[in-house]
Amino acid sequence: MAIPVVEPERYSEQLNAKRETLEALLAEFSPPPVEVMESPPGYYRQRCEFRIWHDGDDLFYAMFEVDPENPANKAVVRLDQYPVASAQINALMPLLRNAFLASRELRHRLFQVEFLTTLSGEALVTLIYHRPLGDAWEEEARALEKALGIMIIGRSRKQRKVLTRDYVWEKLEVDGQQWHYQQVENSFTQPNAEVCQKMLSWARSVTAGSQAGDLVELYCGNGNFTVALAENFRRVLATEISRTSVASAKVNFAANEITNAQVVRMSAEEFSQALKGEKGGRRVSEMALDDYQFSAVLVDPPRAGLDEASCHQISAYPSIVYISCNPATLAENLAILIQTHRIERLALFDQFPFTQHMEAGVLLARR
Numbered sequence: 190m191a192i193p194v195v196e197p198e199r200y201s202e203q204l205n206a207k208r209e210t211l212e213a214l215l216a217e218f219s220p221p222p223v224e225v226m227e228s229p230p231g232y233y234r235q236r237c238e239f240r241i242w243h244d245g246d247d248l249f250y251a252m253f254e255v256d257p258e259n260p261a262n263k264a265v266v267r268l269d270q271y272p273v274a275s276a277q278i279n280a281l282m283p284l285l286r287n288a289f290l291a292s293r294e295l296r297h298r299l300f301q302v303e304f305l306t307t308l309s310g311e312a313l314v315t316l317i318y319h320r321p322l323g324d325a326w327e328e329e330a331r332a333l334e335k336a337l338g339i340m341i342i343g344r345s346r347k348q349r350k351v352l353t354r355d356y357v358w359e360k361l362e363v364d365g366q367q368w369h370y371q372q373v374e375n376s377f378t379q380p381n382a383e384v385c386q387k388m389l390s391w392a393r394s395v396t397a398g399s400q401a402g403d404l405v406e407l408y409c410g411n412g413n414f415t416v417a418l419a420e421n422f423r424r425v426l427a428t429e430i431s432r433t434s435v436a437s438a439k440v441n442f443a444a445n446e447i448t449n450a451q452v453v454r455m456s457a458e459e460f461s462q463a464l465k466g467e468k469g470g471r472r473v474s475e476m477a478l479d480d481y482q483f484s485a486v487l488v489d490p491p492r493a494g495l496d497e498a499s500c501h502q503i504s505a506y507p508s509i510v511y512i513s514c515n516p517a518t519l520a521e522n523l524a525i526l527i528q529t530h531r532i533e534r535l536a537l538f539d540q541f542p543f544t545q546h547m548e549a550g551v552l553l554a555r556r
C-alpha cells in the first residue's frame with residue numbers, strides 16, 4: 190500500500206475526485222446529491238502503528254511502501270513525523286524516540302509502536318518487543334509514562350503488560366452533546382474522530398423522529414452509533430462479534446446513561462438466523478426478539494460488505510441506514526436493496542484523506 194502524502198493545498202481536489210467516483214459508482218441507483226463531509230486536511234488519524242527500524246544504536250519509525258508492480262518489493266520509509274496521524278501522535282513521536290535512544294532497556298528488540306490518541310487528550314502507546322519484558326523494563330516504562338503523561342502497554346510473545354489501562358476515554362461532541370467512549374487497545378474504533386463526529390450527526394439526522402419504533406444494529410463495535418442514536422428510538426438492539434467490543438459497548442451505554450439499548454455478542458450471520466427463527470439458545474432467548482418492533486436497521490460492516498442473505502434480511506425493515514467503508518461492496522449490496530427500497534440520502538465521509546479509501550452513508554426507505 191502507498192503511504193499517504195498529505196498536501197493540504199490538494200485537499201479539495203482529492204475530495205472532489207472521491208465525490209465523482211462515488212457518484213459514478215452509484216449512478217445506476219439514482220441517488221440524491223451527495224452530502225460531503227470534510228476531514229481536517231492533515232493530522233486526522235487518532236490511531237497509527239509504525240515499525241521500528243534499528244541501525245546499530247540508532248532507530249527510527251518506519252513504514253513499508255509496497256511496489257504495486259511487484260508486491261514482494263517493499264521499501265522501508267523513515268518517518269520522523271507523519272502528518273496523517275494526530276498532532277498528539279506527532280508530538281509524541283520524537284519524545285518517545287529520544288527515550289528509546291537513551292535507554293537500552295526500552296529500545297532492545299523493540300519492533301513496533303502503536304499509538305491510540307483521542308480528541309479528549311488521552312494517549313495510549315503499545316510497545317511491541319521480540320523479547321520477554323521483565324521488572325527493569327517495567328520500571329523504565331513507568332517512568333516514561335509519568336514523564337510524557339501517557340499510558341503504556343508492553344507486549345511480546347505470550348506477554349501483555351498493561352501499566353495503567355488498556356483503553357482510553359474519548360469525548361465526542363455531536364449536535365452540541367458530549368458522548369463518552371471507552372476505546373480499547375487493539376479493537377475497532379473509527380480512526381478519524383473529527384469525521385466520526387460528522388458521521389454520528391448525519392446518522393442522528395437521518396433517523397430523527399423515529400421514537401415510535403425500535404432500531405436493530407449490526408456490527409455495532411463499541412457502541413459508537415448506538416450511544417448517539419439511542420434517543421432517536423424507543424429501544425435499540427445491537428449485535429457485534431468481538432467480545433472486547435461488546436464489553437466496551439456495555440461500558441459505553443453505562444457511561445452515557447443509555448438505558449434503552451442492549452448489546453448481544455453474535456455474528457451478523459447468526460443473528461440473521463435468529464431473526465428468521467432458525468436459531469435458538471440462551472443468547473437468542475435473552476434477546477426477547479418478540480418484544481421489539483423494528484422500524485429501522487443500521488449496518489456498518491467491514492470492507493467485505495453484507496452477504497446476499499443479510500441483504501435480503503435487512504430488506505424486511507422500512508428504513509435502512511448503511512454505513513460503508515468500501516463503496517464497491519456497497520454498490521453490490523445496493524443492487525439487491527434497491528429492489529425493495531430507494532435511496533433517500535447519500536453522504537461521503539472523508540475518513541481517509543489522500544488515500545483511495547472512502548466511507549459512505551446511505552439512507553434507504555421502503556418503496
Ligand SMILES: C[S@@+](CC[C@H](N)C(=O)[O-])C[C@H]1O[C@@H](n2cnc3c(N)ncnc32)[C@H](O)[C@@H]1O
Nearest residue numbers: 377408409410413429430431456457489490491
Ligand atoms: C467497520 S467496524 C464498525 C464498528 C462500529 N459500528 C463503529 O462505528 O465503530 C465493523 C465491526 O464489525 C465487526 N464484525 C466483523 N465481522 C462481523 C460479523 N461477521 N458479525 C458481526 N460483527 C462483525 C467488527 O468486530 C467491527 O467491530
